[in-house]
Amino acid sequence: MSCCEHDSNGHNGAGHHHDQGHPHRGEHEVFPIQSLWPKQKFSREAWVAPRRGRENVTQMHYARKGIITEEMVFVAERERLGAEFIRAEVASGRMIIPANINHTSLRPTGIGINARCKINANIGNSAVTSNIEKELEKLKRAVKFGADTCMDLSTGGNINEIRRAIVDASPVPIGTVPIYQAVQKVKKPEDVTPDLLFEVIEYQAKQGVDYVTVHCGVLLQHLPLTAKRITGIVSRGGSLHAAWMAVHHKQNPLYEQFDRLLDICKRYDLTLSLGDGLRPGCLADANDEAQFAELKTLGELTLRAWEEDVQVMIEGPGHVPFHLVAYNVERQIEECHGAPFYVLGPLVTDVAPGYDHITSAIGATAAGTAGAALLCYVTPKEHLGLPNEADVHQGVIAYKIAAHAADVARNRPGARDWDDELSRARYAFDWKKQFALSMDPETAQAMHDETLPAEYFKSAEFCSMCGPKFCSMHLNRLVEEYNAGGSQVAAGAK
Amino acid sequence: MSCCEHDSNGHNGAGHHHDQGHPHRGEHEVFPIQSLWPKQKFSREAWVAPRRGRENVTQMHYARKGIITEEMVFVAERERLGAEFIRAEVASGRMIIPANINHTSLRPTGIGINARCKINANIGNSAVTSNIEKELEKLKRAVKFGADTCMDLSTGGNINEIRRAIVDASPVPIGTVPIYQAVQKVKKPEDVTPDLLFEVIEYQAKQGVDYVTVHCGVLLQHLPLTAKRITGIVSRGGSLHAAWMAVHHKQNPLYEQFDRLLDICKRYDLTLSLGDGLRPGCLADANDEAQFAELKTLGELTLRAWEEDVQVMIEGPGHVPFHLVAYNVERQIEECHGAPFYVLGPLVTDVAPGYDHITSAIGATAAGTAGAALLCYVTPKEHLGLPNEADVHQGVIAYKIAAHAADVARNRPGARDWDDELSRARYAFDWKKQFALSMDPETAQAMHDETLPAEYFKSAEFCSMCGPKFCSMHLNRLVEEYNAGGSQVAAGAK
Numbered sequence: 001m002s003c004c005e006h007d008s009n010g011h012n013g014a015g016h017h018h019d020q021g022h023p024h025r026g027e028h029e030v031f032p033i034q035s036l037w038p039k040q041k042f043s044r045e046a047w048v049a050p051r052r053g054r055e056n057v058t059q060m061h062y063a064r065k066g067i068i069t070e071e072m073v074f075v076a077e078r079e080r081l082g083a084e085f086i087r088a089e090v091a092s093g094r095m096i097i098p099a100n101i102n103h104t105s106l107r108p109t110g111i112g113i114n115a116r117c118k119i120n121a122n123i124g125n126s127a128v129t130s131n132i133e134k135e136l137e138k139l140k141r142a143v144k145f146g147a148d149t150c151m152d153l154s155t156g157g158n159i160n161e162i163r164r165a166i167v168d169a170s171p172v173p174i175g176t177v178p179i180y181q182a183v184q185k186v187k188k189p190e191d192v193t194p195d196l197l198f199e200v201i202e203y204q205a206k207q208g209v210d211y212v213t214v215h216c217g218v219l220l221q222h223l224p225l226t227a228k229r230i231t232g233i234v235s236r237g238g239s240l241h242a243a244w245m246a247v248h249h250k251q252n253p254l255y256e257q258f259d260r261l262l263d264i265c266k267r268y269d270l271t272l273s274l275g276d277g278l279r280p281g282c283l284a285d286a287n288d289e290a291q292f293a294e295l296k297t298l299g300e301l302t303l304r305a306w307e308e309d310v311q312v313m314i315e316g317p318g319h320v321p322f323h324l325v326a327y328n329v330e331r332q333i334e335e336c337h338g339a340p341f342y343v344l345g346p347l348v349t350d351v352a353p354g355y356d357h358i359t360s361a362i363g364a365t366a367a368g369t370a371g372a373a374l375l376c377y378v379t380p381k382e383h384l385g386l387p388n389e390a391d392v393h394q395g396v397i398a399y400k401i402a403a404h405a406a407d408v409a410r411n412r413p414g415a416r417d418w419d420d421e422l423s424r425a426r427y428a429f430d431w432k433k434q435f436a437l438s439m440d441p442e443t444a445q446a447m448h449d450e451t452l453p454a455e456y457f458k459s460a461e462f463c464s465m466c467g468p469k470f471c472s473m474h475l476n477r478l479v480e481e482y483n484a485g486g487s488q489v490a491a492g493a494k
Numbered sequence: 495m496s497c498c499e500h501d502s503n504g505h506n507g508a509g510h511h512h513d514q515g516h517p518h519r520g521e522h523e524v525f526p527i528q529s530l531w532p533k534q535k536f537s538r539e540a541w542v543a544p545r546r547g548r549e550n551v552t553q554m555h556y557a558r559k560g561i562i563t564e565e566m567v568f569v570a571e572r573e574r575l576g577a578e579f580i581r582a583e584v585a586s587g588r589m590i591i592p593a594n595i596n597h598t599s600l601r602p603t604g605i606g607i608n609a610r611c612k613i614n615a616n617i618g619n620s621a622v623t624s625n626i627e628k629e630l631e632k633l634k635r636a637v638k639f640g641a642d643t644c645m646d647l648s649t650g651g652n653i654n655e656i657r658r659a660i661v662d663a664s665p666v667p668i669g670t671v672p673i674y675q676a677v678q679k680v681k682k683p684e685d686v687t688p689d690l691l692f693e694v695i696e697y698q699a700k701q702g703v704d705y706v707t708v709h710c711g712v713l714l715q716h717l718p719l720t721a722k723r724i725t726g727i728v729s730r731g732g733s734l735h736a737a738w739m740a741v742h743h744k745q746n747p748l749y750e751q752f753d754r755l756l757d758i759c760k761r762y763d764l765t766l767s768l769g770d771g772l773r774p775g776c777l778a779d780a781n782d783e784a785q786f787a788e789l790k791t792l793g794e795l796t797l798r799a800w801e802e803d804v805q806v807m808i809e810g811p812g813h814v815p816f817h818l819v820a821y822n823v824e825r826q827i828e829e830c831h832g833a834p835f836y837v838l839g840p841l842v843t844d845v846a847p848g849y850d851h852i853t854s855a856i857g858a859t860a861a862g863t864a865g866a867a868l869l870c871y872v873t874p875k876e877h878l879g880l881p882n883e884a885d886v887h888q889g890v891i892a893y894k895i896a897a898h899a900a901d902v903a904r905n906r907p908g909a910r911d912w913d914d915e916l917s918r919a920r921y922a923f924d925w926k927k928q929f930a931l932s933m934d935p936e937t938a939q940a941m942h943d944e945t946l947p948a949e950y951f952k953s954a955e956f957c958s959m960c961g962p963k964f965c966s967m968h969l970n971r972l973v974e975e976y977n978a979g980g981s982q983v984a985a986g987a988k
Contacts, residue, residue: 246976482740
């Protein structure tokens with residue numbers, strides 16, 4: 001599919017500057033899953049410049065007018081799908097393209113049940129350390145190994161400056177949780193005022209943040225539903241709002257002033273990620289009344305956002321027993337009218353701190369296979385401490401595995417080609433190609449070279465696991481000869 | 495349930511010495527999943543002594559006579575199930591208790607759809623290194639972190655001596671793949687004679703091996719079915735048999751002389767693990783004609799074994815796309831009449847060498863949830879090299895996660911209690927208890943202490959991930975207060 005075959009005619013400032021060259025040409029992924037840090041600088045400034053200042057610049061707004069934006073074409077090519085199909089998906093709300101008009105370095109990404117399953121990596125500093133270079137390094141590492149979006153969860157230091165640097169550098173959509181910064185500006189969580197919170201959101205939107213987690217669905221009347229839980233409210237944002245409401249005995253301002261939020265979203269094309277503040281924090285609390293009461297509210301808010309053409313995705317758990325994961329996805333699709341589901345894991349057991357990238361990648365695969373669109377990674381440090389760069393790496397790979405396994409299971413275009421290509425290289429004992437096609441080439445090669453480092457072994461018909469005498473793939477050559485010449489004999493053998 | 499409540503009356507030498515004390519008393523696991531290297535020496539010599547020399551000493555044989563053996567009582571207690579129920583399961587073939595009468599240090603384990611999901615760890619030396627102490631260390635580490643069975647896959651050095659040491663030391667069932675030793679004794683795989691293979695099997699049975707992987711179902715007429723595969727035959731044992739058949743143009747001797755095999759099994763209570771020599775080695779080859787032709791043969795052999803009261807489990811794949819995993823289990827249960835399913839992973843993608851403990855733990859969780867009884871671990875080194883002790887550790891934990899997640903999903907007795915207990919400790923900020931209840935306490939504590947090592951933080955109401963101001967569990971105290979006093983206010987708030 002050519003980058004230019006769509007028939008957009010550029011109404012309302014979208015779809016105009018499509019003849020500016022092909023900044024993504026030549027970077028098209030051979031295997032759709034291997035996202036890479038772009039080799040060349042990319043800017044969509046020309047696409048968005050004409051849109052600035054208009055009342056509603058969301059991708060959904062254009063899609064519903066029948067306009068195929070440059071962003072939709074870009075997404076169509078990445079997904080190996082038609083541009084008109086992408087437009088229709090965005091118009092229906094089943095797919096989002098988080099693409100703030102002020103994030104010009106963005107290479108647009110589609111998130112929805114009919115796109116490849118995506119993964120998010122959380123980065124950001126803590127209250128103690130604040131180092132822009134370090135955060136940019138995390139961003140780069142995450143994107144290099146396949147993060148499709150990143151959330152900057154910084155809570156310390158010069159938050160605005162760090163966010164500016166991350167947005168400017170990032171080729172993937174950047175998300176934030178604005179309540180964190182609002183709380184950082186005051187002494188106690190309950191000191192946040194609604195105006196302060198909206199100021200922070202607008203500031204971040206102006207900076208180019210592509211999506212914000214907003215816990216609009218945690219309502220005052222939901223709080224008693226959490227009383228019998230083992231772990232109460234475990235969402236940071238959810239508990240900040242809950243504490244605020246509990247102290248003030250007032251309703252959630254993000255719910256009460258939802259239209260004010262939508263107004264910001266329309267002007268910047270800021271996508272709402274409706275947070276699940278009441279997600280379960282342990283298996284025992286999964287699928288309880290609190291969780292589903294909030295989900296119902298999020299479904300109502302989804303329809304209100306769509307009335308204003310604002311893009312929405314819904315956040316989901318958390319901690320869920322394996323056999324209930326698919327049900328969570330199905331119920332979300334129903335209650336939220338098909339809006340993309342953005343899940344955190346879920347972890348399928350609570351008992352393995354230190355290995356929660358694994359416990360949660362298991363749940364994430366089941367969620368992705370059932371239709372979840374975006375998987376928020378969990379690192380080995382979850383529940384224990386702030387992840388470092390190595391933890392980010394482990395988390396991204398575990399989730400890339402989950403997302404790709406889901407793509408294969410859902411038979412998404414081209415997904416299994418990658419597996420087949422690597423398996424052919426494996427069978428041919430082409431070790432170098434096998435490493436190159438691996439999700440993490442350096443790690444694969446390092447493990448192989450640990451016992452057989454010499455160059456000779458890069459074409460050897462065995463590895464140290466079985467050795468030459470016991471290598472099945474090597475022995476199989478005898479079977480191949482037999483099959484080539486002697487299958488007549490076989491037919492009468494039994 | 496008391497260890498003595500069963501009504502066995504000791505026919506045929508089984509069920510006799512039940513009043514010898516309670517060697518396992520006091521070692522009963524609080525949480526059913528935390529298998530530990532036993533603190534005290536254990537011997538079931540008194541149980542098995544009267545059985546020796548009899549024609550058929552299998553657990554299935556006694557079960558079918560209505561006898562509850564000491565092994566069944568032991569298993570019942572571990573599983574929190576009734577002894578009569580265990581007997582009936584063993585009689586039906588749905589559960590096995592691999593317990594060679596010459597493996598007296600064994601603490602019997604039940605493997606079947608109605609027992610806890612079990613995991614196997616492969617150990618064993620390679621042709622290059624041979625060190626008994628090192629292999630015993632791997633055994634100990636694997637069992638300490640929860641391996642329910644171990645396979646000794648040694649292919650070099652003094653194999654017999656290593657196996658003797660492992661069987662003597664092991665509290666868990668030990669399995670082997672006898673064809674490996676047979677091949678080691680000759681120059682080329684095709685030089686193995688049927689007599690040599692049976693001699694090796696009998697020798698290992700006499701040593702006390704509890705179960706053997708035998709590739710009886712790889713038939714000459716199946717070989718052409720593998721011709722179009724991307725990765726051909728990837729089972730080591732399967733390819734050794736296939737190569738032998740291809741060279742000799744003769745049928746598989748383990749199939750042709752299956753009765754000879756059953757005769758050995760009956761005398762020692764050696765359990766058959768019918769190998770899946772034609773399992774798929776990549777996603778593309780999953781669920782193909784070759785795989786299912788062999789499975790059908792294994793179903794036929796299962797019935798023949800059961801005619802002689804020989805215990806059987808069936809080995810399964812391998813590499814399978816996530817959405818096809820449950821189907822593989824359901825089909826095995828049908829084709830093999832409910833005999834326990836022993837799966838290798840399966841890996842849900844081929845593209846992540848270096849992380850195959852994760853790719854396969856995902857498939858293993860789905861398999862265990864669908865009813866697989868025993869999960870053979872895969873380490874990070876799979877496809878790349880021989881695993882070392884650290885790899886064994888990673889593999890065991892990943893599989894313990896999969897097995898426990900499956901136990902929770904299948905609602906097995908007591909399984910979720912463990913999760914709930916840890917979650918309560920987590921919510922109470924009882925860090926020490928949280929570490930103690932973790933699947934891998936040392937790793938969990940080390941990760942926590944990496945940023946907050948001081949003793950003070952072991953009771954702090956936060957960790958370095960969120961810090962004190964942003965800890966949801968800490969903030970939740972405000973919500974608790976509100977719920978305790980103010981829910982009337984909440985009801986009218988919206």
